[in-house]
Every structure is written in structure tokens, then in C-alpha cells.
Amino acid sequence: MSSAISAVPRPVIYARQSVDEEQGIGQQLDDCRAECQRRGWQIAGEFQDNDTSASKERGPKTAWAAMLKAFDSDEFDTIIVTETSRITRSLVDVLDIRPPRRDIRVVVIREAIDTEHDDFMLKQLVLLAEREVKIKGARAARYAATRRAAGHPTPGKPPHGYRWVPQIERDSTxxxxxxxxxxxxxxxxxxxxxxxxxxxxxxxxxxxxxxxxTRRGSRWSSSTVRRVLLNPVYAALLAPAQPSGEYDATAIDLEACTPGSWGAIVERDHLVAARSRLIGTKPNHNGTARKWLLSGLAVCAVCSAPVRSARGETHPTARADGSGAAQTRRYHAYRCVQGHFMRNGDIIDDFVSEVCIARLSEVDAVQLVTPRADGVDVGVLHANREGLKTRRQSIARFVARGLMTDLEADDSLREIADEMRSISEAIARAVREDPLAELAEIDDVRAWWSGGTLARQRLLVEHLMTVKIHPVGHGKRVTNLDAAEKTVTIRWKRD
Structure with missing residues (x-):
């Protein structure tokens, strides 16, 4: 370690900024290089910490740590910076570069500080900066508490479904x-x-x-869909703050959330129902994404094994006029895993779709789509949950007035938490929608089917019928709905 200032200084430049900006680091380097040139110093190295706070501990992977290591290897003896705040806003870091730990000469351009003559002013400025950081931190914490009490989210990019309202466009709320x-x-x-x-x-x-x-223009994935279903923001709930870098949507307690000031996209009960199905279940990021209506749903009429989707290929024969064969083309097909058939899937999908549309367009179809009553009164469950919240608040007042011991309060609060969890689970079960329920209010079933998602169409087929596909024999083709009807058997599950 070097403990004395050399006759000819060997300076390094240190540049740092808290926010990644294109010009900030470059301007610091230019100013320090000009100062070294003015003094006739040969620069021994440059160290840059971009997007790095000086009021927090800088880790071993930062340029700051690398610079200290270089000094310990006697590669330089002087640090030159543009301002004191570029070095640090904490006296702890100053003690890393000044005696007794290290004796590094520090030159600060704009504040005319040179520790070769005196380091009192350097330490004074750092102490003032450290005090300013603490005051700003306390002010920010108070503002954050006020903001959360009013139900306002933190600044930043809002989740899919919302847009951030700039301050100039906000109303009185x-x-x-x-x-x-x-x-x-x-x-x-x-x-x-x-x-x-x-x-x-x-x-x-x-x-x-x-x-x-997605907002980034990417395809949706199982993981992004899962994040949406777990996010309390969509029910206008502001979750409690979590440690930086440790966000876990599954750890959020909905009862501890603050009512948000923004509009809800989904009902709270639907959020509770979705979370109850996902939390405690290992995420499946691959998912089960079907591309065709009947893959995995229809069965082989011979062996009753579920059929799978496949890609068929035509093998045209030569034309009689000698002009050659038609172009080979690929097509969507269904196949029996036991090898009993492989058939064109488009005509089968069209036939099953027409059967569904026809059946659900009949007058008595409402009997098929009316969800079964389970005797659960969601309103009563809500009332019970609100009553438990009131009991929880009363216990806190009893403890504050000395009318209940901490031990008694813990037992009561644990009991209330168990009851609220049970109620949330009951509500979740009650609001899980019957996939056919919405059809009870739809007049144009064909339009609904055409505009519906494949997931909803598959759910309808799964709940209404069992589809059996028959072999048709080698070389035979089914090209219309009448022919398809003779080779596909449908058994209704709901009658």
C-alpha cells in the first residue's frame, strides 16, 4: 500500500452517477481529463460506476471496489473527481480512502479540494451530503405513507390494462x-x-x-398470464411494500392491501378465486396449449383412446392428361395413437362446431347452460368477512387499552385469520364460473362461437359431449358434413 504522495502524481479518474444518462459519465471524464492535462499529469486509469448510488454500499463488482484494489496493488496514488458527491455521500466510504486505512490523495475539481494540503473540507462536505440523504429519506418515507393511505401506486410503468396518468393530467383526486x-x-x-x-x-x-x-409486442406466455392472475392491482388493491428485489406476488396478503384509488378491471372475488387456484401450485410454464378443437378430447371409436393432432400430407397421382401431379400439400389431421386411423381434421372440426351451434340454438338449450346451484350465498360470506375485520380492529383497541394481553390477542387473531382464509376459499369456489353460463344470455350462438376463443370452444365440447371418431378405410375421403356425420358419433353428457 502506498502511504506517501509521489513526486509526480499517478492519478486515476473516478466517474459515477446514480441514474443511467447518456451524457453524465462522459462529461465527468472530459472535465477530469482536461484537469489532468492542465496539471501535466499522466492518467494511470479510469473507473466508471454508471447507475450506481453513492449513498448505498457499493459491492465487490463495482468500479469503486476495483479502484481500491488497484491502489492496494500500488497502481496509482491520486483520485481526481469533478465533485465530492461523485466519490460518496457517506463518511464510511471516505474512511476507505483516507488514513488510517488508506492514504489516497483526492483532488476535487469544482470544489477546489486537494487532500495533499487538507482533508477537513472533504469530510465536511461528505457529512453535509450524508445529512441531506437522511433528510430526503425521511421526507420520502413520509410521502410514501401518505400516498399509500390515499391508495395511490408508486411511480413507474403500470401493469397491462392500465396507463400512467402524468401529474399535469390528473384530476382533483x-x-x-x-x-x-x-x-x-x-x-x-x-x-x-x-x-x-x-x-x-x-x-x-x-x-x-x-x-x-403484450405491451412489448411479444406473444403471451403461461408465466405472463399467471402474473396477471396473481396481481391485486386488477381488483384495485394496493399491495403492501416488499423488500427491493424480493417481490413475490404469491406472498401478498389481500387482507393487508389498501383500497386503490383507480378503477378495478375485475371483481375482488374473481381475483381471490384465481389466486386460490394458483398459490401453492407449482407453476407450469410450458402449459397445455392446444391448436385444434378436438385434440385430446375426441376418442377413437375402436379403442376409446384419446386422439392426437397430427400433420397429414397429400400424395397426388399423375393427371390423366399427362400434365403431371397436383402439388403436395400439408393439412391438419387427427390420428389414433393405436394406429386405427389418421383423418383430415378440418371437416371433423367443422361438423362438431355445427352440431354445437345447432344444439345451443334450440329453445331448450338454456337447460344445458344454466349453472347448477350449490347453495352458497356469496353475500353472506362477504358479510361474515367484514364482521371478522371489525373483530380484528376491536382486538387491537383492547390491547392498546390494556383490556387484553398480547397472548390472548395472538390466539384470537390466529383464529380470525383461519376463519377469513376459509371464507376466502369458499368465495373462490363459489365464483368459479360454469363455462356454459354466459350462453344463457346470448341470442346469436353462431356469432358467439365464431368470435369465441379456442379455449372456450373446447370447454364447451368437453362439458357437453363425447366425440368418437371412426376409421373410414384406406383411400376413402370425407369431404362434406353429411359424410362426416356418418363417421363421427356424438354422445351428449348434459341432457
Whole structure:
């Protein structure tokens, strides 16, 4: 370690900024290089910490740590910076570069500081900066508490379904989130399909195939759909703060959330139902995304094994006029895993679709789509949950007035938490939608079917019928709905 100033200084330049800006670091380097040139010093090195705070501990991977290591290896003896705040806003860091730990000469250009003569002013300025950081921190914490009490989210990019409202555009209530109608419909579809039983992967595929992409312009994935379903923001709930870098949506307690000031996209009960199905379940990021209506649903009429989708290929023969064969083409097909058939899937899908549309267009179809009553009164469950919240507040007042011991309060609060959890689970079960329920209010079934997602169409087939596909024999072709009817058997599950 070097403890004395050399006759000819060997300086390094240190540049730092808290926010990544294109010009900030470059300007610091230019000013320090000019100062070294003015003094006739040969620069021994340059160290840059971009997007790095000086009021927090700088880790071993920063340029600051590398610079200290270089000094310990006797590669330089002087640090030159533009301002004191570039070095640090903490006296602890100053003690890393000044005696007794290290004796590094520090030259600060704009504040005319040179520790070769005196380091009192350097330490004074750092102490003032450290005090300013603490005052700003306390002010920010107070503002954050006030903001949260009013139900306002932290600044930043809002989730899919909302747009950030700049301060100049806010009304008297100060609302920060505004619903984006197009994106909000994506969110509603995700909740609607998931609560109807659709897999995450199928929901993601349906959105992407319809051209409804994420805000970044990417295709949806199972993980992004899952994040939407877990996010309390969509029910206008502001979650408690979590440690920086440790956000976990599954750890959020909805009862500890603050009512948000923005508009909800989905109902709280639907959020509770979605979270109850996902929390405690290992995420499946691959998902089960089907591309065709009957893959995995229809069965072989011979062996009753589920059919799988496949890609068929035509093998045209030469034309009689000698002009050659038609072009080979690929087509969607269904195949029996036991090898009993491989058939063109498009005509079968069309036939099953027409059967569904015809059946659901009949007068008595409402009997098929009316959800079964389970005797659960969601209103009563809500009232019970609110009563438990009131009891929880009363216990806190009893403890504060000395009318209840901490031990007694813990037992009561644990009992209340268990009851509220049970109520939330009961509500979640009650609001899981029957996939056929919405059809009770639809007049044009064909339009609904044509505009519906593949996930919803598959759920309808799964709940209404069992489809059996028969072999047709080698070389035979089924090209119309009448022929398809003779080779596909449908057994109704709901009568």
C-alpha cells in the first residue's frame, strides 16, 4: 500500500452517477481529463460506476471496489473527481480512502479540494451530503405513507390494462392509473377463461393467435398470464411494500392491501378465486396449449383412446392428361395413437362446431347452460368477512387499552385469520364460473362461437359431449358434413 504522495502524481479518474444518462459519465471524464492535462499529469486509469448510488454500499463488482484494489496493488496514488458527491455521500466510504486505512490523495475539481494540503473540507462536505440523504429519506418515507393511505401506486410503468396518468393530467383526486380499454379486455379474458377451467398455456395461445400481444409486442406466455392472475392491482388493491428485489406476488396478503384509488378491471372475488387456484401450485410454464378443437378430447371409436393432432400430407397421382401431379400439400389431421386411423381434421372440426351451434340454438338449450346451484350465498360470506375485520380492529383497541394481553390477542387473531382464509376459499369456489353460463344470455350462438376463443370452444365440447371418431378405410375421403356425420358419433353428457 502506498502511504506517501509521489513526486509526480499517478492519478486515476473516478466517474459515477446514480441514474443511467447518456451524457453524465462522459462529461465527468472530459472535465477530469482536461484537469489532468492542465496539471501535466499522466492518467494511470479510469473507473466508471454508471447507475450506481453513492449513498448505498457499493459491492465487490463495482468500479469503486476495483479502484481500491488497484491502489492496494500500488497502481496509482491520486483520485481526481469533478465533485465530492461523485466519490460518496457517506463518511464510511471516505474512511476507505483516507488514513488510517488508506492514504489516497483526492483532488476535487469544482470544489477546489486537494487532500495533499487538507482533508477537513472533504469530510465536511461528505457529512453535509450524508445529512441531506437522511433528510430526503425521511421526507420520502413520509410521502410514501401518505400516498399509500390515499391508495395511490408508486411511480413507474403500470401493469397491462392500465396507463400512467402524468401529474399535469390528473384530476382533483390525483388518480395515477387510467384503464386502457383494449388491454383491459385482455385482462378480463384471462380471468374469464382461467376461472372457466382453461389452462394457462391455452389462454396465452388464444390471445397471441388473435393478435392481442403484450405491451412489448411479444406473444403471451403461461408465466405472463399467471402474473396477471396473481396481481391485486386488477381488483384495485394496493399491495403492501416488499423488500427491493424480493417481490413475490404469491406472498401478498389481500387482507393487508389498501383500497386503490383507480378503477378495478375485475371483481375482488374473481381475483381471490384465481389466486386460490394458483398459490401453492407449482407453476407450469410450458402449459397445455392446444391448436385444434378436438385434440385430446375426441376418442377413437375402436379403442376409446384419446386422439392426437397430427400433420397429414397429400400424395397426388399423375393427371390423366399427362400434365403431371397436383402439388403436395400439408393439412391438419387427427390420428389414433393405436394406429386405427389418421383423418383430415378440418371437416371433423367443422361438423362438431355445427352440431354445437345447432344444439345451443334450440329453445331448450338454456337447460344445458344454466349453472347448477350449490347453495352458497356469496353475500353472506362477504358479510361474515367484514364482521371478522371489525373483530380484528376491536382486538387491537383492547390491547392498546390494556383490556387484553398480547397472548390472548395472538390466539384470537390466529383464529380470525383461519376463519377469513376459509371464507376466502369458499368465495373462490363459489365464483368459479360454469363455462356454459354466459350462453344463457346470448341470442346469436353462431356469432358467439365464431368470435369465441379456442379455449372456450373446447370447454364447451368437453362439458357437453363425447366425440368418437371412426376409421373410414384406406383411400376413402370425407369431404362434406353429411359424410362426416356418418363417421363421427356424438354422445351428449348434459341432457
Amino acid at each position: 390525483g388518480i395515477r392509473y387510467r384503464i386502457d380499454d383494449a388491454e383491459a379486455e385482455d385482462v378480463r379474458q384471462i380471468f374469464r377463461e382461467f376461472l372457466s377451467g382453461a389452462p394457462l398455456g391455452q389462454i396465452a395461445r388464444d390471445l397471441s393467435e388473435a393478435g392481442r400481444l
